[in-house]
Amino acid sequence: MRRCRNLLRVANSSYLLTRSYTKLSVDTINPHVVRLEYAVRGPIVQRAQELDLELKKVRVALKFSILPQGTVKSFEEIIRCNIGDCQAAGQKPISFIRHVLSVATNPQLFRNPEIPEDAKMRARRFLDSCGGSVGVYSQSTGVQVVREDVARYIEKRDNLTSNPMNIFLSSGASEAVKVSNISANLQSLIVCHFSILQLLSTGRDGSGRAGVMVPIPQYPLYSATNAEYNAYQIGYYLVESDGWSLDVDQLEEVLQQNRDKCVPRALVVINPGNPTGQLLSVSTIQRVLEFAHRHNLVVLADEVYQHNVYASDRKFVSFKRVLHDMSGSLAKEIQLASFMSCSKGYMGECGLRGGYCELVNFDPDVQAQLYKCLSARLCSSLLGQLTLDVVVNPPEPGEPSYEVYQQEKDSVLNALKLKAALVSESLNALPGFSCNPVTGAMYAFPQVKLPPKAIETAKSKGMAPDFFYCLSFLEDSGVCIVPGSGFGQVPGTWHFRITILPSVEQMKTVMHKLERFHTTFLNKYS
């Protein structure tokens, strides 16, 4: 502490005494930013981009019958299993969404007979509710008719009432952007609670800092947001041996362990799970909600994969639905924020940025403060809002686009279901691998036992062993996956996240490549 006080004195005095211009440097910017890690776009993904460029050069060289320079690769293309970017993996957009968007942006297409009438109707209704153009600002919380449609969608899903006043739309349609934009606002509301007290407290080294509980493994967005807002992160482990479920005894334990380091304020749960691909049971959700109630935690439920459920005997049940059925005062007390997006599901519209957040049991004054925060950003993308509107209000039976919409939707979801089974079965057949069934979301997160020699080699290169494994697989086979260390895992265990988004044929290729690579890897390091 003394060192820091001195640092501060030095910083102030040197500032006052000298006048030489010094730029911002990594040592002088926000240390939380420096701490931030974002694995799904980390060094392995960057290396994949480099390889992709090399392959392109080789293709151009071969086209002109020039012998390519450098090492020739044993693969011809990069297969990206690193990010939940459906359309980048070859998935076709849902035609109806694009019909609606094209008419809304270019109203002269209302005269075009190729655009179905139900698409025109939705575009017309949206335009009527926002002054006739997608180029205007909407209310900060989003266009009224979209929030009404979202409320109806939630009512139908949960068989519960939903009030459009408790819903706000976000500019992020992609999983991360959306949730980050929303949760950054919410987090700013929640996590800084003690910051003024903290400022004036006498160096308790973080006590009084707001604590946010996040799963391990977890999608790195949450740790990134916590880093930005200087929240104290309390990690809790998902139980791999129980299908990546939550264990409330463990939640209690880590909360106790961290109580002197922060004031716990919020609990993040991702269901279906990212990167873990599991669907939580109703009883687990109940226990989690009781835990949140015992400890006064706001529940941030990331439910962006609610359309992505593959287990044939299971269905998605929302946190709100489970909350409503709780006994006693809990149902009326627990504050819940649920996030949804158009980037995942069957639509996969990552680039269009549409999402919503529903607030349950929030104090109206607090909600007003949150909406005030949103107003400083004016509004989210109108085309993202419109995309969301189509997702929550798809063509109904009898409408001209109904059948094609259903066909396209089923085709995507059926293929995902097939790939979910394919991937977990193929992985479990490999020596040293164990993989929970992929019951939801778009990922598998297998555990792989690495031979001691591989672990030593990795460490000698200054790499985490799972990073070394993933990088070796990329260099060998051109497949890009993300090491478990980017998401967090029980120390001494090694995992990776693999998406199931490339086509069925490509996923089969990936599994064959992995089998070949893994055998060679084991031979080399055993």
Next chain:
Amino acid sequence: MRRCRNLLRVANSSYLLTRSYTKLSVDTINPHVVRLEYAVRGPIVQRAQELDLELKKVRVALKFSILPQGTVKSFEEIIRCNIGDCQAAGQKPISFIRHVLSVATNPQLFRNPEIPEDAKMRARRFLDSCGGSVGVYSQSTGVQVVREDVARYIEKRDNLTSNPMNIFLSSGASEAVKVSNISANLQSLIVCHFSILQLLSTGRDGSGRAGVMVPIPQYPLYSATNAEYNAYQIGYYLVESDGWSLDVDQLEEVLQQNRDKCVPRALVVINPGNPTGQLLSVSTIQRVLEFAHRHNLVVLADEVYQHNVYASDRKFVSFKRVLHDMSGSLAKEIQLASFMSCSKGYMGECGLRGGYCELVNFDPDVQAQLYKCLSARLCSSLLGQLTLDVVVNPPEPGEPSYEVYQQEKDSVLNALKLKAALVSESLNALPGFSCNPVTGAMYAFPQVKLPPKAIETAKSKGMAPDFFYCLSFLEDSGVCIVPGSGFGQVPGTWHFRITILPSVEQMKTVMHKLERFHTTFLNKYS
């Protein structure tokens, strides 16, 4: 301080001892959020919305020949002069932008003969660079070809080189959303610098907090962002008697006055000005840059109104251009971030969210950290990026859309020029009013002398006098303008911001209404 320490103790102990569930309340959430104010969407705008609804009800009642209930208004519509929302004020979108967007969202339109070939070409080039669909994630900093086009646009504008690597695209296309998204990231980088030292320092009451200099009056986005990140705001006055210019002596003075309260880190300049509508001279920009250099400040230049210049003898000169011409080491040292958007200018595409930020002279490692922050948000709206691409790369002479594009552009800018003159002249003709010429942006920010009796009446109602004036004007005439107190002003002076976006005819009506209202107001309170 003792009180706060006690508060902290109470908060912690009550938390540990009791188990009753307490919701977040306004007293327990982030106090910076509670402090935040956002005038352009404040209470007067909410009242305008209420009035609008009432008017609609009256129209419906009259349609069915029912006598409307409640007070009959002396106006038939609300004219919104409160927000820079061009298309909401009746401005038509630029056709070419919408052509490109519709083809890019719905590629079956490539076969449509009504869409011009140059629009198809731009859509094709964009799609080719992002894997064939606007539904994918781009690089975090934005699609490569767009950043290249932005660099070329800047090169042409400034006659200076520009590197696409120093440009990143933002999800906000509207003035505020864009700048806020960008500057929130930059601010997070800059303002929290001392937060860890601060955490450990012994209650110096904010010393060590990062200081950000912002103009008064200023667009409330900046104060909102500072509030969110707990930066210390150092306001500097724009000099009304010198056409809202900056006075470097005053900048030095306020910096000295606030030095013990913070460590100054950044300086925000808005040019052309919002809400003040002025264009800064090259010599003013030079002096401001020298000042920033003397005090190690990062310059945040909000240049979103660079297309909105109305003085016939003046043209927009960018901060980057002026910086480049500085002598000595300054040109290579001063760190500058320049912001641009597609929401303003002649295009006014507020809802589509496209903007960019160019970084000049930033340390590459710091830039890498900023880009890492951006990657946690994955990328900005692809359609916002595409809109920006069209703005920086419009149809060239010889292309099929060139003439219509120019016509539409000129028509908007000529009308704005006409209204800029109309508004400042009409205002200056009113007793007690003085208004600087509107040389840029989309606003006038006149000063109005209010009679003592009006000031007393306002205070007795708990309102700022200019708030009272604007609210009275709204209730009397249905015109929505924003009081100067929402932007900041020299104490004892009263202003309001009025946009020049409604049609020429409407602006004439607004000026007549204001003249009538002002006369009555003066009579009533003299």
